[in-house]
Amino acid sequence: MDIKNLVSQMTLEEKARFCSGADFWHVEGLERLGIPSVMVTDGPCGLRKQAGESDHLGLNASVTAVSYPTGSCVACSFDRQLIRESGEVLGEECQAEDVAVLLGPAVNIKRSPLCGRNFEYFSEDPYLAGEMSVAYIKGVQSKHVGTSLKHFAANSMEHRRMSSDSVVDERTLREIYLPAFEKSVKEAQPWTVMCSYNRFNGEFASQNHRLLTEILRDEWGFQGAVVSDWGAVSDRVKGVPAGMDLEMPGPGIGNTEKLVQAVKDGRIAEKDIDIAVERILDFVYKYAENRQPDTKFDHERDHAKARQMAAESMVLLKNDGILPLDKAAKVAFIGKFANAPRFQGGGSSHVSCYKVSGSVEAAKAYGVTYAQGYNTKTQEPDDEMIIQAVETAKAAEVAVLFIGITDAMESEGFDRKDMKIPACQQKLIEEVLKVQRNTVIVVECGSAIEMPWIDDVRGVLYAYLGGEAVGPAIVDILYGDVNPSGKLAETFPVRLEDNPSYLYYFGEADRAEYREGIFVGYRYYDKKDMPVLFPFGFGLSYTQFAYSDLVLDKTEMKDTDQLTAVVRVKNIGDRAGKEIVQLYVADDESTVIRPVKELKGFEKVELAPGEEKTLKFTLDKRSFAYYNTEIADWHVETGDFTVMVGKSSRDIQLCAKVKVESTQPIKKVYSMDSILGDIMANPKGADMVNAMMQNMNPFGGAEAPEDDSEAIMAGDAMQAMMGYMPLRGLVMFAGGSPEVERQMQQIVDALNA
Ligand code: BGC
Numbered sequence: 001m002d003i004k005n006l007v008s009q010m011t012l013e014e015k016a017r018f019c020s021g022a023d024f025w026h027v028e029g030l031e032r033l034g035i036p037s038v039m040v041t042d043g044p045c046g047l048r049k050q051a052g053e054s055d056h057l058g059l060n061a062s063v064t065a066v067s068y069p070t071g072s073c074v075a076c077s078f079d080r081q082l083i084r085e086s087g088e089v090l091g092e093e094c095q096a097e098d099v100a101v102l103l104g105p106a107v108n109i110k111r112s113p114l115c116g117r118n119f120e121y122f123s124e125d126p127y128l129a130g131e132m133s134v135a136y137i138k139g140v141q142s143k144h145v146g147t148s149l150k151h152f153a154a155n156s157m158e159h160r161r162m163s164s165d166s167v168v169d170e171r172t173l174r175e176i177y178l179p180a181f182e183k184s185v186k187e188a189q190p191w192t193v194m195c196s197y198n199r200f201n202g203e204f205a206s207q208n209h210r211l212l213t214e215i216l217r218d219e220w221g222f223q224g225a226v227v228s229d230w231g232a233v234s235d236r237v238k239g240v241p242a243g244m245d246l247e248m249p250g251p252g253i254g255n256t257e258k259l260v261q262a263v264k265d266g267r268i269a270e271k272d273i274d275i276a277v278e279r280i281l282d283f284v285y286k287y288a289e290n291r292q293p294d295t296k297f298d299h300e301r302d303h304a305k306a307r308q309m310a311a312e313s314m315v316l317l318k319n320d321g322i323l324p325l326d327k328a329a330k331v332a333f334i335g336k337f338a339n340a341p342r343f344q345g346g347g348s349s350h351v352s353c354y355k356v357s358g359s360v361e362a363a364k365a366y367g368v369t370y371a372q373g374y375n376t377k378t379q380e381p382d383d384e385m386i387i388q389a390v391e392t393a394k395a396a397e398v399a400v401l402f403i404g405i406t407d408a409m410e411s412e413g414f415d416r417k418d419m420k421i422p423a424c425q426q427k428l429i430e431e432v433l434k435v436q437r438n439t440v441i442v443v444e445c446g447s448a449i450e451m452p453w454i455d456d457v458r459g460v461l462y463a464y465l466g467g468e469a470v471g472p473a474i475v476d477i478l479y480g481d482v483n484p485s486g487k488l489a490e491t492f493p494v495r496l497e498d499n500p501s502y503l504y505y506f507g508e509a510d511r512a513e514y515r516e517g518i519f520v521g522y523r524y525y526d527k528k529d530m531p532v533l534f535p536f537g538f539g540l541s542y543t544q545f546a547y548s549d550l551v552l553d554k555t556e557m558k559d560t561d562q563l564t565a566v567v568r569v570k571n572i573g574d575r576a577g578k579e580i581v582q583l584y585v586a587d588d589e590s591t592v593i594r595p596v597k598e599l600k601g602f603e604k605v606e607l608a609p610g611e612e613k614t615l616k617f618t619l620d621k622r623s624f625a626y627y628n629t630e631i632a633d634w635h636v637e638t639g640d641f642t643v644m645v646g647k648s649s650r651d652i653q654l655c656a657k658v659k660v661e662s663t664q665p666i667k668k669v670y671s672m673d674s675i676l677g678d679i680m681a682n683p684k685g686a687d688m689v690n691a692m693m694q695n696m697n698p699f700g701g702a703e704a705p706e707d708d709s710e711a712i713m714a715g716d717a718m719q720a721m722m723g724y725m726p727l728r729g730l731v732m733f734a735g736g737s738p739e740v741e742r743q744m745q746q747i748v749d750a751l752n753a
Pocket residue numbers: 042055056057103150229230348
């Protein structure tokens with residue numbers, strides 16, 4: 001389709017109308033020119049296609065669809081192929097339901113465990129979030145259906161989400177909050193990007209030229225259309241030239257009129273509107289011209305996929321040998337979630353499910369008994385239910401307690417207040433533990449919780465929000481039909497107060513300063529060397545893996561070179577299993593403040609008992625770089641780096657060193673205000689200063705103390721103090737001598753030459 005030509009035939013009014021949706025879910029169409037009106041739908045983990053009444057909070061019904069595990073769950077699979085396949089399935093479902101764009105993936109960074117929407121987001125780590133996102137986008141879009149990469153940007157909080165101002169410094173933005181978006185755009189070109197509700201550094205994302213045009217398009221090369229989050233538009237006239245193409249939901253009658261008027265008044269150019277409409281029509285036709293109307297939505301097949309995804313993602317956090325359960329053992333499943341699982345989050349991602357299976361039903365063949373244990377409508381313990389649960393646990397050989405956060409506590413639109421489970425569940429655990437030592441906990445919720453009972457239970461399986469087939473998937477793992485292989489995509493702190501954003505998270509009114517900077521998640525806990533409940537990248541298996549022979553293909557390289565690392569991994573247990581091998585990079589010595597290590601690669605590998613495989617990782621400049629705000633670019637400091645390969649961020653198995661040389665040395669500029677320590681750090685400066693210092697005493701010849709030890713102290717102290725002395729200070733202490741000043745200036749000039 002010749003889109004430019006099409007747009008040239010539209011009137012200004014028609015074009016302005018296209019800049020917002022036709023209704024809640026449809027993009028405008030135009031019969032006169034044969035332009036179809038296509039539908040967009042949530043996302044990300046299942047279709048929420050509303051045929052009847054519409055809303056963006058998941059309140060009204062949508063067509064029956066399959067609910068897949070949410071982002072926080074699938075990210076723990078660390079499995080690009082699995083995510084890609086799930087994207088393909090979702091893309092097919094969209095074709096079957098005539099949906100042009102699926103509103104996902106959601107790639108915001110988990111800054112705090114409290115964010116109500118963490119269940120939808122992948123990780124605290126930008127590299128992992130980016131890899132998952134690319135796989136998802138490629139999967140969906142391979143079916144000629146678009147995605148909407150959301151929510152752009154710095155939208156890691158639900159509290160005051162439509163008015164808050166995320167105040168983020170440039171380095172933090174580039175290293176933590178943007179890379180998942182950047183990678184997705186550069187490697188997968190989502191058809192659309194959804195701008196977030198919040199302000200970013202003072203300006204709403206929906207009218208933020210820097211975000212939507214300078215960074216997204218000019219720097220990263222985004223080719224698609226920007227869509228507003230539902231209701232995110234503040235000033236539409238400002239938004240169009242800023243790069244915000246499609247306002248949703250529609251119809252934005254008032255804003256259409258404002259745009260027309262703004263063009264007539266000369267406040268914005270008509271060509272800006274043309275560009276927005278061209279971008280919108282571009283994805284409309286990409287879909288319409290590749291429509292596959294015969295695609296069928298096979299609910300059973302897709303339900304099976306949901307089960308596989310859940311089983312490959314959930315994380316075994318503790319196991320003293322009690323798992324897998326003996327199929328002949330007398331097992332009690334306790335807790336409402338065992339029967340009626342919590343498997344998806346509240347809000348716009350809420351799917352009307354095809355079928356939901358609980359674990360009690362799935363484990364019927366093993367003769368499990370069941371007691372409800374608690375209500376989900378209240379946090380208050382129900383004494384009757386607890387007594388019954390305790391009896392059931394006592395009568396069994398093993399008790400499996402299903403607990404988690406309720407819908408009312410964790411959802412889009414607001415944040416959690418703490419990391420605790422409901423009081424009734426806490427009480428249930430305590431009472432059951434009094435009568436049953438063989439207790440395993442299964443957790444169903446979207447984010448991290450505190451576990452004060454961790455030392456008293458024998459096993460913990462973290463199912464997250466595992467989608468509609470979570471029940472059988474849990475049973476697959478509990479009874480060993482599937483060997484668990486998920487690893488945490490986020491750190492579990494011991495307690496909420498340990499989290500780096502704790503002091504600032506809710507901000508002051510609308511101002512939310514991201515003051516912890518780049519120290520998000522393990523970047524913070526590692527730097528502080530703090531104990532955590534479970535580290536990033538942690539997860540157990542029913543088998544064991546041994547790592548050996550980490551080899552780098554070079555020991556010295558330029559930052560423009562690529563580095564290849566290989567490592568051997570062997571299954572040394574007696575069960576087949578999958579291992580997630582993680583590669584971290586550490587800058588051994590740096591003049592900038594950097595995390596102890598950062599994730600720069602991972603591979604998931606399947607190994608039969610005794611089998612060994614070699615895994616290969618490729619590292620490039622970005623793997624070693626930090627964002628240097630002085631040059632507004634990624635920069636590698638010349639020096640030694642350690643490449644670490646581990647089972648988790650806190651279980652590094654092998655290390656190797658490489659020296660990386662920067663091809664972009666940063667020229668230091670010296671002046672009379674430069675301090676002696678910095679001058680001496682430059683070899684040429686050190687030589688010149690040493691020669692000069694022999695002839696002068698900046699402290700006017702004060703006597704050295706008589707006591708020897710004091711003399712040493714005084715000498716050290718003086719040296720330390722002198723290191724911070726600016727050159728102009730030396731001149732001053734030399735009585736303002738013009739000769740000394742001339743000599744100092746000579747050093748400055750020589751170093752700047
Ligand atoms: C959410 C988006 C969602 C949109 C449409 C908004 O409230 O933030 O993620 O895609 O509604 O339902």
